[in-house]
Amino acid sequence: MPTDADKRNELHLALLSVINTLVDGQKGLADIGDHLEDQTLKRYFLAESLKRARFRGDLEEVLHQNGFHDIKESGTTAGTIQRVWGDLKAKLGGGDHTLLATAEEGEDTTKEAYEDVLKHDLPLPIRQILAEQQAHILTSHDYVKSHRDAAVTK
Template sequence: MANTLDGSAKNREAERVLLDVIKTLQDGQKGFAEVGEHLKDPTLKRYFLAQSLQRANFRAELENELHRDGMPDVSESGSVAGALHRVWADVKAKLGGGDSSLLEAAEEGEKSALDVYRDALEQDLPLPVRELLSEQQAHLLNSQEYIQRNREELVKA
């Protein structure tokens, strides 16, 4: 799988796409940790902290693909949308929105991440990268559904 991305214009576009996904994963990693810190339910708290670590692992997998192509380490900036989303989740927590509001914010974050993955998979990417993104996307979809189910249960309670 060496050199799955080379210097051609097509592969520079693939690199750009991967960088967008990596920034989204940075946002998710930070967002899950932030929400996890504020959740009161211990099971959800553990889940969110585990998901933060999972996003870091996904990011490392994608960065390895970029490193194979000789790209340097990716900055820790994340995206503007992700930073705003984390601030919103923090505000909800501080205003006493409770676990339901935090889950709502996380659910929205996962929907945004899934959009980024969907856009990435619409690009002409090397097969190993496409397979990796597809596997990660499936995990994000399961996570979004888990968060939604738990939010709906809290709303009913």
Template sequence: MSDPSNKLKESEKILKEVIDVLHDGQLGFAHIGEHVKDEQLKRYFLAESLKRASFRGELENELHRDGVHDIKSEGTVSGTLHRTWGDLKAKLGFSDHQLLETAEQGEDAAKKVYADALSQDLPLPVRQLLTEQQSHILTSHDYVKSHRDALVAK
């Protein structure tokens, strides 16, 4: 029989990993939204940044319900490097297409962390929440990818 405290710690670790990637996405989308030239994409990225913040809040609430109150998210090292590279691209005047490539790479990381999390044995409410969030992440990835591809076609 598994130890409930070990299962809780494993669940906490998994949720913190997702929260870190959401933190990366929140900052990355806000940054790209500030630099992309297309107004529709600008609004989309800023809205997605807020959506990532909302997702983080939902997961942090789950951790609070489990008695975890010390939740510090600084994102991931790879996310920080990714944002720095995106910042450099923006400062060098890279195109919307290149910024969308950067966003898609970030979404690939989010897709992976959600898939990894959902492959674990998690409590049903957490699993349902992650599944709903994952659905949005997948749709967002496809949106970014299709707009990136459309810019190539122009």
């Protein structure tokens, strides 16, 4: 039977995983936004980057409230590789479609992180925060995907 300490540690690890994915998203969306030619998409990506920072802050606050004060967020190795790959594509002249495809891959990773964390036995207030964030992430993914698909026809 899991102890309270085990449950707290599981909560810490689960939220830290999402936080690191959000760090990746925050950096990746800003990087891609900087390279996009379409000004509307550029503004959207930069706003989404700020939204990921807010989501991250909300989850860090939950960890602080649960007694975890030494939060080390660095993103993930996979996220770093994906950003470098995206920068390389941009420098090679991949255009908005290529950048949007890279962004969609990142959004897929973020979707998976939320799906994984919501499989845990979480207190209701934390589950609600994550579910609200997940709903936004899904909407963002669909927006990026639809613009990626539209960029093919241009």
